[in-house]
Amino acid sequence: MRPKKNRSINFQPKVIYFKPRGVPLKFLKEEEVCHDELEALRLKYVRKFDQIKCAEKMAVSQSTFQRILSSANKKVAVALIKGRAIKINL
Numbered sequence: 825m826r827p828k829k830n831r832s833i834n835f836q837p838k839v840i841y842f843k844p845r846g847v848p849l850k851f852l853k854e855e856e857v858c859h860d861e862l863e864a865l866r867l868k869y870v871r872k873f874d875q876i877k878c879a880e881k882m883a884v885s886q887s888t889f890q891r892i893l894s895s896a897n898k899k900v901a902v903a904l905i906k907g908r909a910i911k912i913n914l
Contacts (some may be wrong), residue, residue, distance in 0.1 A: 827889065830883070831860050831863070831882050831883060831884055832881060832882050832883040833859055833860060833863045833882070834863070834881070835862070835863055835866055836861060836903060836914075837912055837914075839912075840912040841909065841910070841911055841912070842903075842909065842910040843910075844907050844908075844909070845893035846849050847907065851911070852907070852908055852909045853906075853908045854901070854907050854908060854909045854910070854911045855899040855900070855902055855903040855909070855910050855911070856911050856912075856913050857896055857899050857910055857911070857912050857913070858896075858913050859912070859913060860864065860892055861876070861892055861893075861895055861896035861899070862896070862912055863882060863883070863899075864882065864892045864893040864896055865893070865896050865900070867881055867882070868893055870880065873899065875889060875893075875911065878892075878893075
């Protein structure tokens with residue numbers, strides 16, 4: 825397996841945990857979103873950059889960026905659909 829390349833992440837979230845309202849944490853499963861996945865979501869959907877610009881900002885290839893973004897989208901979707909907490913790993 826190839827070593828993981830350093831990625832450029834220029835965002836430090838103030839909140840690192842989200843959970844459904846009214847459900848005690850001890851009853852919830854978690855979806856863990858990595859720091860690079862959060863950065864991919866931010867660049868694509870908040871900053872509204874195209875995929876080429878996002879990949880450049882993170883210093884990764886376009887295909888790597890797409891894999892990171894797809895993984896993040898899947899985790900967030902699973903958390904929303906299945907009522908899970910979202911934990912951001914820094």
